[in-house]
Amino acid sequence: MKQKLIHSKKKVINKEGPIYLEDKTMLITEKSEKNDWLYVAGIPHKTLIQEAAPIKYITWTVTGITFIIGLVIALFFAYRNSRPINNVIKTLKEYADPDAKNDYDFLHGNISKLISRNKDLQMQLTEQKPLLKDAFLKQLLAGEITERNSDLHEFANQANVNLSCDHGYVSILKIEGYEDMSSSEIYQELNAIRLVIQQESMKIIDNFYVTTIHSDKLVYLFLDQEDDKILKEEIEKMFSSLQNLFQDEYRILLKVGTGHPFRSLSDISRSYNEAKHAMDYASFSNEKQGLYWYDDVMKEATVFHYPLEYEFRLLKSLKEGERLEAERIVYELLEENVGNRSLSADMHEQFINELKGTFYKALDQYVFRNDQIAETLRQKLRAISFDEGMQRMERRLIEVLQLYCEFVNKNRRQSNHSIVNAIKDYVHEHFSCTDLTIYMIAEHLSRPEKYISQIFKEETGEYLYEYLEKIRMEEAMTKLTNSSKTINDIAEQVGYNSAHSFRRAFKRIHNMTPNQFRKTSE
Secondary structure, eight states, X not given: OEEEEEOTTOEEEETTEEEEOSSOEEEEEEEOTTTOOEEEEEEEHHHHHHHHHHHHHHHHHHHHHHHHHHHHHHHHHHHHHHHHHHHHHHHHHHHSOOOOSSHHHHHHHHHHHHHHHHHHHHHHHHHHHHHHHHHHHHHHHHXXXXXXXXXXXXXXXXXXXOOSOOOEEEEEEEETTOTTOOSHHHHHHHHHHHHHHHHHHHXXXXXXXXXXXXXXXXXXXXXXXXXXXXXXXXXXXXXXHHXXXXXXXXXXXXXXXXXXXXXXXXXXXXXXXXXXXXXXXXXXXXXXXXXXXXXXXXXXOOSOOOOHHHHHXXXXXXXXXXXXXXXXXXXXXXXXXXXXXXXXXXXXXXHHHHHHHHHHHHXXXXXXXXXXXXXHHHHHHHTOOGGGOHHHHHHHHHHHHHHHHHHHHHHHHHHHHHHHHHHHHHHHHHTTOTTOOHHHHHHHHTSOHHHHHHHHHHHXXXXXXXXXHHHHHHHHHHHHHHOOOOHHXXXXXXXXXXXXXXXXXXXXHHSSOHHHHHHHHO
């Protein structure tokens, strides 16, 4: 079948000859296979247009409606996806320079500044790492950071200190001849000497950390899981090599004092104090240089051992109610003065009086809720007499220590309980506030944020933000069950910034949406 549209005064040719048509006409031809005739049918142009017009109108209408719906959907998604960015821009404009041609330039400029500042901050942190490491080592040596600190290993990682080993020694190296010299040239020379000492030390042993306590002293912290005898031999070899090298090459004398080996990280401060005592002994020695071990030096001591650092640590442990740590310090002092030293009876008595004096200081520093408790402890201290023998005095001291720590912990629990109750009351009263934060709670209680968070976790077993969310969810479930309020209204009334965040939190906790919960409760 063939179709042709013939214009006026155009010819249509067939076997019979030309045919002329007056109007535009659509011709449909079909040739018969039986008689070889050509059948022709014509449809006027006007009729064809009238029949096609509804199809054209329907097509344009559907296209227009589709375009409008697509435009509306595009605008909706563009608004929804751009709203967080607009909020970010709005927040940034409050703290940054808003002078920009458009929001893109504003974001681009401020993000570039943020990246640049972040790189500068990283560079500054990298530069501060040696100082952070030095400060951490000093705190570790002073006993301010021990295994009781839950963040010990986190602090160590930040300071780039590996504390996987808890055995070792503490040694102090002194550069002789610079005690009474103070000038910029001498200080620079000491810096150079210390640097060379550290570099030469690392050529012999690499499992140590070093810091300075004075311009002419270096403190070595050796950490190793090896046998103490092997590590001791390595330490002796290293310091002997250093002493020979500096005497031969630079005419510099070195003296070294080393404490008793420590078996835990908490013992590091004890070993450090012993190294200081060995170094004090070395300073008064007539020998030009040498390695002095605490165990060897203290055999010749005729005075009792009770350094000021030990008293500070004991007072701190008593104040915090750390019974085990306080007992460990007392036993260390007793072992050193009673077991390791040949002290006279007068020196023993003086030591016990000094130890009792520390307990009296602790009683004066801590305010007991019940004065009778403090008086009971004083009477027990006064009852300790040197005439009853060391074993009985030791038992009485430990008894006073345990009672003291027990009362401190009891008072702390009561105080913590009242603080937790105050936190809960404040949360119940202000949970509907969308701006409620831990900072606001801490400000209300006049306590640090970290303190109230830690106290709440210790007393209740859950984090403060979890408790706040639980209270909000309980109130939300009550409203969903007993009221016909919308999800948006309920979200706002229980303290959420938006219904979206409320639904997401509800689904995360209850594994169903608020609407599903409402239908289930109905």
